[in-house]
Amino acid sequence: MAVEQKSGLTASLLVFVSLIFFLPLSHGDPIHDLLRSNGLPAGLLPKAVKSYTLQENGRLEVFLDRPCLAKFENRVYFDSVVKANLTYGELAGLEGFSQEELFLWLPVKDIVVDDPSSGIILFDIGVAHKQLSLSLFEDPPDCEPKGQEILSFTSGVLGIGGRKQKGFEVQR
Template sequence: MGTSRDLYVLVIALFFSILFPELSSLPDPSFYDYLRESGLPAGIVPKGVTNFSIDIKTGRFTVALPVPCDAKFENQFHFDYNISGVLSDGRIGNLSGVTQKELFLWFAVKGIHVDPESSGLIHFDVGVADKQLSLSLFESPRDCSAAESDLHTVGLYTPRDLKKESGDIQSIFGPPRNRWTVSS
């Protein structure tokens, strides 16, 4: 049988649910909401996020997509099944799972950051360079077409086995898939 304290908590909870019904019906925030709250555009991740996890204290996140896919902004981008990184104010660091095509080579995107609002630029750190694109290209999530090939890498990017980091997300898609990389 419950104590008087349990009854008190139940009455208070009932009171607040009647007084403020909108609080109990608020949807959970999406990953796109977390991006916007951090000062980043939602379109840096394509449509189709099936699952995500985020540590609010550290900003560490993992995002799952149903299939690897490609999206064309000003440049071609490739998104793996799993994308991970550290989200902070106006930037993502330690990014993995995203590559960008420059001319005919694919480069791993290691980080993303937004310039102050006045410049209207977003920067993609690909290690050897910093690619600047218009922030307006990334305002909303884009459709992403299934990747034509898994040969998006030319020795510049090594896929990670995220099963060790995020077993829950990997289990959505079954066992790890074979990955091919071309190296010299």
């Protein structure tokens, strides 16, 4: 009887210790786990993700509480809905994700990790392909509410003060 209690106690202790060591490794955040399982770093999307949908064809829609700003190497802007086609190692046809480059906000079109062992991630910002270190994207960033400097970003045209800018002419 005493042997059975000791073996039961030992088994319980072993399970408890295993949980202590292995639970912190599981972040339990489905969208970030989804990115990892598809060869992408979890930190591509902010902590503030409310929910997401993934269709069978790979169309991913990520919903945030509100548009927000985060920082990797440069500042990035997430709209309240970020859409992309998810395949292994790639988010293609991104919508709702922009990056600041030399005081301009440019839409990020694609994000690609060709070879994770290279430590490089590729951002296609239309006018250029930018290579960044994967280490910048290990952890999901905090995302602050958007500031006054960015009031809207729609269809690749930066809007300030609720107006869309086109060339030098301000449209109402």
